[in-house]
Amino acid sequence: MIDFLGLGAMKAGSNWQRRWLATHPDIFVAPGEMHYWTGRSRLSREQYHAAFAEAREEQVVGEITPKYAVMDDAGVAALRDYNPDLRLFYCLRNPIDRAWAHIRMGHMHERLDLTRASYDRILKLFARWVRHGEYRENIARWRRHFSAEQLHVFLFDDMMADPVATLEAIARHIGAAPGHFEALPKTDHRKLTDRVFAADEIAISDSVLDHLRKEYAEPIRVLCADLGRDLCHWVEKPDCARLI
Template identity: 25%
Template sequence: MIIVAMFGIKPRKVERLDFIVAGAQKSGTTALYYFLSKHPEIALPDKQELHFFDDEERFAGEANYNALHGSFHLKRRWSIAGECTPIYVYWKPAIERIWKYDPKIKLLVLLRNPIERAFAHWNMQRFKGREPLDFLEAVKEEKNRMQEALPLQLRRFSYVDRGFYSEQLARLFKFFPREQIKIIKSEEFRDKNRAMLDSVFRFLGVRPLIGGRNKDRNVVPYERAITPEERQCLHDIFSEDIAKVEQMLGWDCSDWRLL
């Protein structure tokens, strides 16, 4: 008892995740991760994106989850543990792998206007020096790049493909009941941040976070603004899928259609 009083209680190890932030990339997941990391009841790994369930080599045989659980080096007691890798909702085998890991796990997904998401994704790749093509050129080249990536999906340059949310939602709903999934419209997470955060913590079963300043995170300088021509092009590409998302989620996505 004296030792416990002097040195405190060593936090228990993570043996099972309670939740995963599964997507979508460039939709506010870094900001959500930040607020989750500030919550005293929540344990998160040392780095934001573990890329465990989208690692094809790791799942070539029987999955060993020790590496997943060993990514947590905790210095305080906690109630629930989770991780945040936003490619999971897009990476086709990942959701089934998560289900096999734990069919009772909770999933958080943020969805952003796919036009804005695609342009932000392209801008990030330009900023990192990976993308030589201008935006519309890259959009037109995406199918060829996807063919070259087969049998895997395209990671870096999947600007348009990641924005077809209806297929990704259908995959989520195939494996998990809706009460285990919280889907947040990114624009509402930005504009109604405190209310959205409170709803996230209720969903996870922990008390609301006290304090914590809201600000944009993981923002890189934009090379330029999206042009009307580019916006119209993506509007035409995504229009049908946006309607499907509205039907699946009961959302009003009229703001995603604005030109």
């Protein structure tokens, strides 16, 4: 039985979290995305558990798969039945930047030429992945089945600004001993701000950015109230705006 799950969001540092959490001696994290609970995996329950077979008895065990964040109620309920004490964490990134990073990744893998894509084509791509930026709805769905205390929500902004504190908070939440990340050598501390799988920096057009600002202004305003955080800069100054 696993002890924790990282839920995403997509393009919000899941590979970074996996890489650094794996350095903690009390944590065993699967090396890649498992997708078992999404229903798209062909793994049996035994095969799924076999992925954690090398974990030591004293370690907390889990995995990080960003598509878990948008699972339906039936999938979340199945996880609750599997382990009602599961510890969960969910990283929220500015939905404008998150979606643009997703599309830029498609460009990097040559599935899309952003230098030629039309305004309508780009907006259709945003619409395809819109659920991954519906943070309030996703959090509410998970909290229908798990307590608020079991779900640790944090921001991509904070992860980049203070990666050590972010990792320490995740470790405490999932039951690992504190202090490991604070004690890392200074050379590792400098590496903590390196992004994994960063996509090509391609400018977002004014027209697409204006559309997204209008699309996300109200959801971000409501999320501000829910989290007790001022996130106005997500609309006013998203990171992708500096590429214009």
